[in-house]
Amino acid sequence: MANVTLRNVRKTYPGGFEAIKGVNVDVGDGQFCVLVGPSGCGKSTLLRMVAGLETVTGGEIDIGGRVVNQIEPADRDIAMVFQNYALYPHMSVYNNMAYGLRNRGMAETEIKTRVEEAARVLELSPMLERKPRQLSGGQRQRVAMGRAIVRQPKVFLFDEPLSNLDAKLRIAMRVEIRKLQRRLNTTSIYVTHDQLEAMTLADILVVMNGGQVEQVGNPLAIYEKPATTFVASFIGAPPMNLMSTRPEEIRSQLAGSNAADAGILGIRPEDFVITDQTPASGVALPLTVEAIERVGAETFVYGCREQEGERVAATPGELPPGEIIVRIPGTEAPAIGQKIRVAALRNKLHLFSGDGRKRLEA
Amino acid sequence: MVEEEGFRRYVAHVILWIGIAIVAFPVYIAIVASTQDNALIANGQMSLLPGGHFFEVYYQTIFVGTSGSTREPVGNMMLNSLVMALAIAVGKIAISIISAYAIVYFRFPFRMPIFWLIFITLMLPVEVRIYPTYKIVADLHMLDSYAGLSLPLIASATATLLFRQFFMTVPDELLEASRIDGAGPLRFFWDTLLPLSRTNMAALFVILFILGWNQYLWPLLITTRDDMQTIQVGIRKMITTTDALTEWPIVMATAVLAMLPPVFVVVVMQKLFVRGLVETEK
Numbered sequence: 001m002a003n004v005t006l007r008n009v010r011k012t013y014p015g016g017f018e019a020i021k022g023v024n025v026d027v028g029d030g031q032f033c034v035l036v037g038p039s040g041c042g043k044s045t046l047l048r049m050v051a052g053l054e055t056v057t058g059g060e061i062d063i064g065g066r067v068v069n070q071i072e073p074a075d076r077d078i079a080m081v082f083q084n085y086a087l088y089p090h091m092s093v094y095n096n097m098a099y100g101l102r103n104r105g106m107a108e109t110e111i112k113t114r115v116e117e118a119a120r121v122l123e124l125s126p127m128l129e130r131k132p133r134q135l136s137g138g139q140r141q142r143v144a145m146g147r148a149i150v151r152q153p154k155v156f157l158f159d160e161p162l163s164n165l166d167a168k169l170r171i172a173m174r175v176e177i178r179k180l181q182r183r184l185n186t187t188s189i190y191v192t193h194d195q196l197e198a199m200t201l202a203d204i205l206v207v208m209n210g211g212q213v214e215q216v217g218n219p220l221a222i223y224e225k226p227a228t229t230f231v232a233s234f235i236g237a238p239p240m241n242l243m244s245t246r247p248e249e250i251r252s253q254l255a256g257s258n259a260a261d262a263g264i265l266g267i268r269p270e271d272f273v274i275t276d277q278t279p280a281s282g283v284a285l286p287l288t289v290e291a292i293e294r295v296g297a298e299t300f301v302y303g304c305r306e307q308e309g310e311r312v313a314a315t316p317g318e319l320p321p322g323e324i325i326v327r328i329p330g331t332e333a334p335a336i337g338q339k340i341r342v343a344a345l346r347n348k349l350h351l352f353s354g355d356g357r358k359r360l361e362a
Numbered sequence: 363m364v365e366e367e368g369f370r371r372y373v374a375h376v377i378l379w380i381g382i383a384i385v386a387f388p389v390y391i392a393i394v395a396s397t398q399d400n401a402l403i404a405n406g407q408m409s410l411l412p413g414g415h416f417f418e419v420y421y422q423t424i425f426v427g428t429s430g431s432t433r434e435p436v437g438n439m440m441l442n443s444l445v446m447a448l449a450i451a452v453g454k455i456a457i458s459i460i461s462a463y464a465i466v467y468f469r470f471p472f473r474m475p476i477f478w479l480i481f482i483t484l485m486l487p488v489e490v491r492i493y494p495t496y497k498i499v500a501d502l503h504m505l506d507s508y509a510g511l512s513l514p515l516i517a518s519a520t521a522t523l524l525f526r527q528f529f530m531t532v533p534d535e536l537l538e539a540s541r542i543d544g545a546g547p548l549r550f551f552w553d554t555l556l557p558l559s560r561t562n563m564a565a566l567f568v569i570l571f572i573l574g575w576n577q578y579l580w581p582l583l584i585t586t587r588d589d590m591q592t593i594q595v596g597i598r599k600m601i602t603t604t605d606a607l608t609e610w611p612i613v614m615a616t617a618v619l620a621m622l623p624p625v626f627v628v629v630v631m632q633k634l635f636v637r638g639l640v641e642t643e644k
Contacts (some may be wrong), residue, residue: 051538051542052537052541053541053542054541072541073538073542074542074543074544074545076539078542079542080538080539080542082535082538082539083535084533084535085535086533086535086536086538086539087539088536088539088553088554089558090554090557090558090560097552099488099543099545100542100544101541103543103544103549104544147539148541325421
């Protein structure tokens with residue numbers, strides 16, 4: 001059992017590219033930490049640095065009170081699950097799991113006990129003699145997990161372990177990983193670009209962008225109070241609607257709040273209601289419905305702001321300027337082309353500074 | 363595959379059979395001639411049906427050799443050829459798999475120049491560098507030895523390239539998983555890379571064995587003693603150009619014997635060979 005602490009960790013590649021620009025994260029003993037961010041944000045690099053597969057340019061990586069910057073991956077007491085599983089294709093399932101233990105000179109009887117126990121937990125017992133190519137994707141994934149478990153390491157590292165599975169299996173494995181981690185109570189760091197995976201798995205969520213940490217914290221706290229517009233639009237699907245507070249129409253409705261300093265207003269799609277009334281305190285917008293997406297339990301209404309709406313650019317999941325997504329329950333929806341009014345209450349508004357780097361309390 | 367109907371199919375088959383006959387007939391002649399009496403052949407009265415001297419001729423060929431031109435039992439020549447071909451095939455695979463491993467998995471100074479040096483030697487077959495090579499082998503007192511026969515042919519760019527290309531298709535994660543599993547560079551090579559290269563090695567072995575077995579020019583140059591000559595050189599020497607009578611049955615028997623080991627290797631390793639050439643799954 002161990003804490004993992006990253007102190008001002010940096011990574012600069014020989015070409016001068018700065019992949020990680022000073023990251024500080026503290027993962028407590030037994031916690032499940034998820035690193036989430038768009039492609040190229042450095043999350044995988046950071047994980048590989050913890051694993052020892054990438055060198056550390058600056059700062060300290062501390063596992064269980066020991067700085068491991070210069071320690072070989074095998075001696076860091078970590079286990080890693082790779083995106084493509086990286087099973088040894090020529091070895092049976094049993095040998096795949098036993099290999100690391102054998103290299104450590106463990107007695108064959110102890111290896112057998114551990115592998116069989118892991119196989120039982122992961123429901124792999126009937127396939128111990130099979131080769132990886134005879135297994136389905138989900139089974140391979142479980143073998144990769146088994147290889148990590150038998151080591152009984154201080155820390156599990158997961159590098160997008162579910163992204164090669166189909167959607168249904170992904171959800172099942174997600175739940176299984178979480179259950180397993182709770183039971184073993186092993187500190188884990190998990191990398192994903194899927195914000196849903198991140199929200200459901202994490203004790204602590206680390207949102208990364210461009211080699212930097214945007215926000216660290218409890219997933220729901222991050223969802224409720226995103227620190228930057230990047231986090232606001234990255235966490236939550238569909239993304240938060242972000243709009244400039246400059247148009248008079250919006251500015252007037254925000255009077256009396258911090259809105260004077262705010263440059264950007266954010267409202268989550270689920271916080272809008274379609275209503276003709278203007279709330280006593282909040283924001284109401286007239287929209288023209290442009291598209292409807294019905295997914296069963298809920299419906300997404302894509303609308304265009306009626307006046308020359310000027311939409312603030314949000315990096316991921318960006319929408320065309322002036323477009324607003326509204327999420328309503330059920331399948332009842334206005335017709336395309338219909339003019340509607342949507343409103344959000346004051347306490348559901350998110351205000352950010354003009355550059356999107358700072359959250360302001362309304 | 364397209365199924366051809368009726369007439370066109372027969373035409374295709376006839377053409378194929380003609381092709382087979384063209385290739386197989388000389389082989390048949392060799393087999394038939396190796397069972398005939400020499401006097402008959404010399405008189406130009408060779409029958410197209412097998413004669414009755416099979417055991418006699420092959421016994422003499424393998425254990426005694428021709429009575430005039432070489433006087434060396436072909437059994438011994440075959441042994442020489444076998445040692446040479448095996449040494450070349452095994453040696454080439456061993457050296458090139460190690461050098462490919464170094465080039466792909468290690469970062470050392472002048473890695474790329476070294477790779478290009480190896481690559482450039484592709485353009486220099488034995489025939490081109492034969493004088494300097496001969497000089498070196500002679501100075502090292504390796505004439506008339508197995509080492510002299512095989513060593514200069516072992517260093518190989520083709521095999522190194524082939525293994526390099528194969529190693530580059532092995533996912534990096536396997537190496538990383540091995541590192542986390544506590545396997546050092548040698549362990550990774552031995553436990554993971556070698557087993558994965560098995561089919562490639564088999565395919566290469568077939569090609570290299572046949573290449574080594576069929577060497578003619580090099581053994582001709584560096585072997586002078588009769589007991590060191592290889593079968594390919596031996597066949598040529600048996601055919602006298604002077605007025606002595608060529609012992610055709612023995613020459614033909616030698617030719618047949620010379621065909622056997624490559625055929626054997628191909629037949630035995632065919633499955634691995636084909637898999638090694640086409641396999642893509644890692």
